[in-house]
Amino acid sequence: MLTNLGFGSLVITFALSLYGIFAAIYGERKNLYRFVESARWAMLLTFPMITLVTLCIIGLLVTQHYEVQYVYNVTSQSMPLYLKITALWGGQSGSLVFWAWLMSAFASAVTLRKWNRDRDFLPWVIVVCLVTLAFFLSMIILFENPFQRFWSTSGGQQIVAMFQPAGSQLIIPADGRGLNPLLRHPGMVIHPPMLYLGFVSFVIPFAFGIAALITGRKDDRWIRLTRRWTLVAWMFLSIGLVLGSRWAYDVLGWGGYWAWDPVENAAFMPWLTGTAFLHSVMIQEKRGLFKRWNMILVILTYSLVIFGTFLTRSGVLSSVHAFAQSAIGPMFFAFIGITFLVSLALLIKRWNDLNSEGQMNSLLSRESLFLVNNLLFMGVLAVVFWGTVFPLISELFTGQKVTVSAPFYERSTGPLFAGLLLLMGIAPLSAWGHSTWKTLGKAMWKPGLLSLLVLIAMVISGIRSFGALLGLWLTSFVIFVTLYEFWRGMIARHRRSGENYFTALIRLAARNRRRYGGYVIHLSIVLMAIGIIGIESFQTQTQAKLIPGESLQLAGYTVTYESLAEFDVQDGRNVARAVLNVSKNGKNLGELYPRRDYFYDSQQPMTIPGVRSTIEDDLYVILVNWEEISTNGATFKVFHNPLVNWLWFGGILLIFGSFIAAWPDPEKGLQLESITKSRQSAVSSSISAD
Amino acid sequence: MENPEETKKTLPRWAVVTAFVVLLGFLGILGWGLKNAQQGPVKVGQPVPVFNLTTFDGQVVSTSDLKGKVIVVNFWASWCKPCEQEAAELEEAWQSYRESDQVYFFGVDYVDTETQAKKYIEKFNITYPNGPDLRTSISQLFRITGVPETYVIDKNGNLANAKIGPYESLAEIKQMIDPLISE
Numbered sequence: 001m002l003t004n005l006g007f008g009s010l011v012i013t014f015a016l017s018l019y020g021i022f023a024a025i026y027g028e029r030k031n032l033y034r035f036v037e038s039a040r041w042a043m044l045l046t047f048p049m050i051t052l053v054t055l056c057i058i059g060l061l062v063t064q065h066y067e068v069q070y071v072y073n074v075t076s077q078s079m080p081l082y083l084k085i086t087a088l089w090g091g092q093s094g095s096l097v098f099w100a101w102l103m104s105a106f107a108s109a110v111t112l113r114k115w116n117r118d119r120d121f122l123p124w125v126i127v128v129c130l131v132t133l134a135f136f137l138s139m140i141i142l143f144e145n146p147f148q149r150f151w152s153t154s155g156g157q158q159i160v161a162m163f164q165p166a167g168s169q170l171i172i173p174a175d176g177r178g179l180n181p182l183l184r185h186p187g188m189v190i191h192p193p194m195l196y197l198g199f200v201s202f203v204i205p206f207a208f209g210i211a212a213l214i215t216g217r218k219d220d221r222w223i224r225l226t227r228r229w230t231l232v233a234w235m236f237l238s239i240g241l242v243l244g245s246r247w248a249y250d251v252l253g254w255g256g257y258w259a260w261d262p263v264e265n266a267a268f269m270p271w272l273t274g275t276a277f278l279h280s281v282m283i284q285e286k287r288g289l290f291k292r293w294n295m296i297l298v299i300l301t302y303s304l305v306i307f308g309t310f311l312t313r314s315g316v317l318s319s320v321h322a323f324a325q326s327a328i329g330p331m332f333f334a335f336i337g338i339t340f341l342v343s344l345a346l347l348i349k350r351w352n353d354l355n356s357e358g359q360m361n362s363l364l365s366r367e368s369l370f371l372v373n374n375l376l377f378m379g380v381l382a383v384v385f386w387g388t389v390f391p392l393i394s395e396l397f398t399g400q401k402v403t404v405s406a407p408f409y410e411r412s413t414g415p416l417f418a419g420l421l422l423l424m425g426i427a428p429l430s431a432w433g434h435s436t437w438k439t440l441g442k443a444m445w446k447p448g449l450l451s452l453l454v455l456i457a458m459v460i461s462g463i464r465s466f467g468a469l470l471g472l473w474l475t476s477f478v479i480f481v482t483l484y485e486f487w488r489g490m491i492a493r494h495r496r497s498g499e500n501y502f503t504a505l506i507r508l509a510a511r512n513r514r515r516y517g518g519y520v521i522h523l524s525i526v527l528m529a530i531g532i533i534g535i536e537s538f539q540t541q542t543q544a545k546l547i548p549g550e551s552l553q554l555a556g557y558t559v560t561y562e563s564l565a566e567f568d569v570q571d572g573r574n575v576a577r578a579v580l581n582v583s584k585n586g587k588n589l590g591e592l593y594p595r596r597d598y599f600y601d602s603q604q605p606m607t608i609p610g611v612r613s614t615i616e617d618d619l620y621v622i623l624v625n626w627e628e629i630s631t632n633g634a635t636f637k638v639f640h641n642p643l644v645n646w647l648w649f650g651g652i653l654l655i656f657g658s659f660i661a662a663w664p665d666p667e668k669g670l671q672l673e674s675i676t677k678s679r680q681s682a683v684s685s686s687i688s689a690d
Numbered sequence: 691m692e693n694p695e696e697t698k699k700t701l702p703r704w705a706v707v708t709a710f711v712v713l714l715g716f717l718g719i720l721g722w723g724l725k726n727a728q729q730g731p732v733k734v735g736q737p738v739p740v741f742n743l744t745t746f747d748g749q750v751v752s753t754s755d756l757k758g759k760v761i762v763v764n765f766w767a768s769w770c771k772p773c774e775q776e777a778a779e780l781e782e783a784w785q786s787y788r789e790s791d792q793v794y795f796f797g798v799d800y801v802d803t804e805t806q807a808k809k810y811i812e813k814f815n816i817t818y819p820n821g822p823d824l825r826t827s828i829s830q831l832f833r834i835t836g837v838p839e840t841y842v843i844d845k846n847g848n849l850a851n852a853k854i855g856p857y858e859s860l861a862e863i864k865q866m867i868d869p870l871i872s873e
C-alpha cells in the first residue's frame with residue numbers, strides 16, 4: 001500500500017518536473033507568461049509530492065516492513081525509533097530521496113519570492129532547479145527505487161521487484177540487517193542532512209548565475225539576489241564538515257578528526273570555492289570587477305558538489321564513506337558531463353559581455369587583497385583536487401591505484417592556510433579602492449604589537465615548533481584585529497550617540513550585519529585554527545598493555561587500568577568496557593570507559609573511545625585489545641590532544657556569525673539604495689583619484 | 691583569472707579550445723575510472739596480471755615465479771567472521787597439495803592490523819604464505835567486493851574460478867583445484 005503510494009508519487013513528481021522544464025522554456029521562448037507561471041506552480045507542487053514520498057518511506061521504516069528491500073537493509077527491530085526514522089538517509093536510495101526532498105524545498109522557497117523585478121530570470125532558474133531535480137528523481141526511479149520488495153517466484157527463486165511478478169509470493173523477513181553501526185551516532189544523524197543542505201542550497205546561486213548567463217544580464221543582480229542563499233549554503237556545508245569531523249573523532253577511534261579521505265575532500269572542495277565566492281562577490285558589488293571570475297566560481301562550486309556526490313556514490317574511488325556499488329554511475333557521469341559542458345559553453349558565449357566596470361589601482365586595496373585570498377583558496381583547491389583524483393591518474397599511467405596520504409595535504413596546504421590567516425588579519429583593515437602602507441600600518445600596529453607580545457609569551461613558555469608558533473601568532477593577530485575593529489566601532493558609536501557600550505556594540509553589529517557577522521565568522525575560523533594547530537602540533541600518544549592496577553603516564557596524566565567487563569546489551573550489542581582511573585599531579589579526576597561494541601546483526605565491531613574533555617585538552621583512550629579473564633591484561637592506546645575542543649567551539653560560533661550575517665534586514669530597499677550609492681561614490685572617487 | 695586591463699579583448703580561440711580539451715580530458719579520466727569501477731572482478735578465463743605478495747615474514751613471492759602451477763589466492767581478514775568458517779579447510783587443502791608441488795596457496799590479508807592478523811594465523815595453524823595487501827593493490831587487481839573471496843588461477847595464468855564468500859567444505863575446495871592439476 002505505502003509502497004505503491006510512494007512509488008506513484010515519485011513517478012508523478014518526475015512527470016511534473018519534466019512538464020515544468022518544458023513549460024518554462026516554451027513560455028520564455030513564446031513570451032507567454034502564463035506558461036512560466038504554470039511552470040512555477042509545477043515547481044512548487046514538487047515539494048508536497050516528494051514530502052509524501054519521504055513520508056511513505058519513513059512509514060515503512062517505522063512500521064518495520066522488512067519485505068521492502070531498503071527497510072531490510074537499513075533497519076532492524078532492535079533499533080530505537082529515532083534511528084529508524086533517520087535511516088531514511090542511511091542507505092543509497094533513501095538518501096537520494098532525501099536529497100531530492102531538500103532540493104525541492106529550497107527550489108520551492110526561492111520560487112515563492114516576489115519576482116517583479118527579475119521576471120526574466122524566473123524561467124531559467126526554474127529550468128536549472130527542475131533539471132537537477134528530474135535527474136535525481138529519474139535515478140531513483142530507474143536504479144535506486146526504495147520501494148522494491150522481495151518476491152519468491154513459483155520456481156522458488158528469490159527476486160527483488162517493484163511490482164508483483166506473476167505467480168509470486170511476497171517474502172517477509174522476520175528482521176532486518178540493521179543500520180551500519182558506524183552510523184548509529186548522534187553526529188551521524190545530523191551530519192548528512194547538514195551536508196546535503198549545503199550541497200542543495202548551492203544549486204540556487206548556480207541557477208541564478210546560469211539564468212544571468214542565458215539572459216545576458218550584465219549587472220550584479222544575480223549576486224545580490226543569492227547572497228543570503230550562498231551564505232546559508234556555506235553555513236550548512238561548514239556545519240556538515242565540522243560535524244563529520246566530530247563524528248570521526250568520536251566514532252572511528254583513531255584519535256584524529258580529518259583523514260583527507262576522498263569523500264571528505266569531496267565536501268571540502270565546494271567549501272573552498274564557496275568561501276572564495278563569498279569574498280569575491282563583494283568586489284563585484286562594490287567595484288564592478290571580477291564578473292567572469294564570480295561566474296566561474298559559482299559554476300565550479302556547483303560542479304564540485306555534483307562531482308563530490310558522484311565520487312561518493314559511484315564507487316570510482318574507494319573510501320570509508322563509499323556507498324555500495326551501484327548502477328547509477330553511468331547516468332551520473334552523463335549528468336556531470338552535460339552540466340560541465342553546458343556551463344562552460346554558456347560562460348564562453350557571454351565572456352565578452354562580462355567585462356569589468358573599473359580596474360584595480362592599489363596593491364593594498366581591499367579588492368586586491370581579496371584577489372590574493374581567492375588565489376590562495378584556489379591553491380588549496382588545486383592541492384586537494386590533485387590529491388583526490390591522483391589515484392585515478394596513477395592507475396591510468398601505472399596500473400596501480402596510489403593514494404595520497406595526509407602529509408602531502410598537510411605540507412602543501414599548510415603555508416597556504418597560513419597566508420589566508422594573515423590576510424584575514426590585514427584585509428578587514430584595508431579600504432576599498434585605495435590603501436597605502438601608511439594607512440594600513442596605522443590601523444594595524446596596535447593589534448600587531450599585542451600579537452607579538454603573545455608570540456614572545458609563547459616562546460618563553462617553551463613552545464619551539466616553528467609551525468605552531470607561526471600559526472598561533474597569526475591566529476592571535478587576527479583575533480586582536482577583529483576585536484579591535486569591534487572596539488573602534490563601539491567607541492565611535494558610543495561617543496556619537498551617547499549609548500552605553502553594550503547597546504552601542506549590539507546596534508553597531510545590527511546596523512551592519514554583513515560586516516560584523518563576517519567578523520564573527522572570522523573569529524570562529526580562528527578558534528578552529530587554534531584547535532587544528534593544537535592537535536596537529538602537540539598531539540602525543542602512547543600504547544601499553546596493562547594488567548589491573550597498573551598505570552601509564554602521558555602528558556602529566558596518570559591512567560590506571562581498574563577492570564574490564566564483557567556483557568550483552570538488549571539492543572543486540574556485545575560490549576567490552578574497561579574502567580580506567582585518571583589522575584593528574586596526584587589529584588583524582590574521575591573515571592573513563594573506553595569500550596568496544598560488537599553488533600550481532602551486522603557482525604561489525606565498533607570502537608568507542610573514553611574521552612576527558614577540557615578547554616585545555618582532551619585525554620582520549622581507546623581499548624585496543626584484551627585477554628581472556630584468566631590473564632586479565634588489556635592494551636590501551638592513549639592520545640593527548642591539546643586545544644582540540646576549540647575546533648568544536650569555533651563550529652558553534654560559526655553558526656552564530658552566519659546568522660548575524662544572513663539575517664534579513666527590515667529596511668531592505670533603503671539598504672540596497674545606499675549600497676548602490678556608496679558603490680557609485682567609490683567608483684567615482686577612484687576615478688578622480690586617477 | 692581575468693586581468694582587468696585586458697577586459698575589452700575577446701577570448702582567443704586557443705583559450706576556448708584549451709578549456710574544452712581540459713574539460714573533456716578530465717571527463718575522460720573520470721569515465722575511464724567509472725568503467726573500471728563497474729567492471730567487477732577479473733573475469734574467468736582471462737589472464738591474471740602478475741603480482742607480488744610480501745609475507746608477514748618479509749619474503750616476497752611473485753606469481754611470475756609460479757608458472758605452471760595452480761595458484762589459489764584467498765582474501766581474508768582477522769575481523770572477518772565468515773573467514774573463520776573456511777580457515778581450517780583451506781589449511782587442510784594446502785597440506786594435501788603441498789607435497790605434490792603442483793599447487794600454491796596465497797593468503798592475502800585485507801585491511802587489517804598485523805598483530806591481529808598474526809594471531810588469526812596462529813589460531814588456525816595456517817602454514818601457507820600469508821601477507822598484508824599493501825596499498826590494497828592485490829585486492830584492487832581482483833576488484834574484490836569483500837572478504838572472504840578466493841580466486842583460483844590455472845597453470846597458464848588464467849583465472850579458472852572465483853568464490854565469493856567462504857567455502858562450505860574441503861570437498862568444495864578440492865573440486866575447484868583438482869581438475870586444474872590434471873590439465
